[in-house]
Amino acid sequence: MDNKLLPPYTMNMSLSIGRELPGRLYVQASYVGRLSRRSLVQVDVAQPVNFTDPKSGTNYLTAVREMIRLVKAKTPVEQVPVIPWYENLFPGAAQAGLTATQRLYLVYNGRAPARWMAISPFDTYCKPACTIYGPYTFFTPQYYALGTWMSVGNGNYHGMQWTVRKRLSQGLMMDFNYTWSKSIDLSSRPERRGISYSENLMINSWDFSQHRAVSNYDATHMWNANWVLELPVGRGRKFLGSAGKGLDALLGGWQVSGLYFQSTPLPATVESGYYPTNWNVPAWATQIKAVPKTHVSKNAPQVAGGSGPNIWADPKLALASYDFTLPGEAGQRNGVRGDGFWNVDLGVMKRFVMPFSDRHSLQFRWETFNLFNSVSFGHPHLDISSPGSFGKLYYSRSSPRQMQFALRYEF
Structure with missing residues (x-):
């Protein structure tokens, strides 16, 4: 456990102004803010060390990025220049007419893009050679990962909220709410999920700022209403106000209610599907150019053939906007927006008063959920290591339209 662990806290801010309008309408505008500090996040304290060569003054991440540039350029091994960091720390790797840099270049070339994995065999098994300090210069000999709670998280939420409320008059009662907001944090994972070595740990324990992005639950705009x-219609009302009991029993007393969201x-x-920075936590992909605007397409061509629902009209073009992440980087978090959500529920109710007694009545209810049978998809498949289904939508968050009927006798 971190010996500097501190209790988390939040700061809440709000400012509201409202006004009563004719027609029993009330309008309110509000600013709502919430700042979280010292939030608990899970950190891997056994993450491989960014070791600095004392002779050249270069650290591992600088050296490996230079190596990766050579790998991406498909440089012939005999043309790979000397990188002092590798020569100083791995002199035993030089053999068969190859410099230490060239010999390790072959290892990296065969294990890309999982480039932290490339350093594992020669740090733990000395293949082809360990550093001059022996094995486990980078990795810990006891743990492949060691999750620890640290109070280093923070987050900010700022929102504008509008409310229009109509109090009951002329047979109508209604609420309408609109929120325009933004939430940013380092991690949105709840503490109750506990330590998990595959999904909950921070990717880069040496630089938490790389995880800062919009929260997992950030929705820029939200609307909801109920009425x-x-x-x-019926006796005592605007239409058919003088109707007889029979006609009023049939046409009067109907009520319609609804919910909208x-x-x-x-x-x-x-996702990248690989582990360039942390041995046990895969990094996110890195955006390298502008990403096409997302728009759910019912029958988009898939990257590897076929077609189906996709958040892009051209998944191949979107896939080309990402690359595998370099060592020492976490990648881009929450950089894509999926499918939105909307739903309308409607209820119809009628109360029939029994002709023999006003104290007896029969209530009829007809309720429809997802009135328009709208479809809202869940998160798409977003992993550049399996590009064939990139952007594909597999499941729906919404339920199909359902209806229920009820009769209730009251006395």
Whole structure:
């Protein structure tokens, strides 16, 4: 456990202004803010060390990025120049007419893009050679990962909220709410999930700022409404106000209620499928150029043939916007927006008063969930290491339209 662990805390801010309008309407505008500090995040304290060569003054991440540039350029091994960091720390790797840099270049070339994995065999098994300090210069001999809680997280939420409320009058009661907000943090994973060595640890324990992005639950715009409307038909109402008991029993007393919710898409992360920075936690992919705008397509061509629902009209073009992440980097978190969500529920109710007694009534209810049978997809497949289905949508977050009917006798 971190000996500097501190209790988390939040700071809440709000400012509201409201006004009563004619027609029993009330309008309110609010600013709501919440700042979290010292949030608990899970850190891998056994992450491989960014070792600095005392002779050249160069650290591992600088040296390996230079090596990776050579790998990406497909440089012939005999043209690979000397990198002092490798020559100073791995002199035993030089053999068969190859410099230490050239010999280790072959290892990296065969294990890309999992480039932290490339250093594992010659740090733990001395293949082809260990450093001059012996094995486990970078890795710890006891743990492949060691999750520890640290109070280093933080987050900011700022939102503008509008509310329009109509109090019951003329048979109508209604609430409408709109929120425009943004939430940013280092990690959105809840503490109750405990330590997990595959999904909950921070990718880069040496630089937490690389994880800063919009929160997993960030929805830029949200709308919701609810209403109850008594239809103005029947005895004592605007239409057919003088209707007889029979006609009023049939047409009067109907009530319509409903719920409406809509939100813009939640963020999603493009995965790399490899472990360039942390031995046990895969990095996210890195965006290298502008990403096409997401728009759910029902029958987009897949990267590896076939077609189907996709968040891009051209998944191949979107895939070309990402690359595998370099060692020492976490990649891009929550850089893509998936599919939004909207839903309408509607209820119709009618109360029939029994002709023999006003104390007896029969209530009929007809409720429809997802009235328009709208479809909202869950997160798409976003992993550049399996590009064939990149951007593909596999499941729906919404349920199909359902109806239920009820009769209730009251006395």
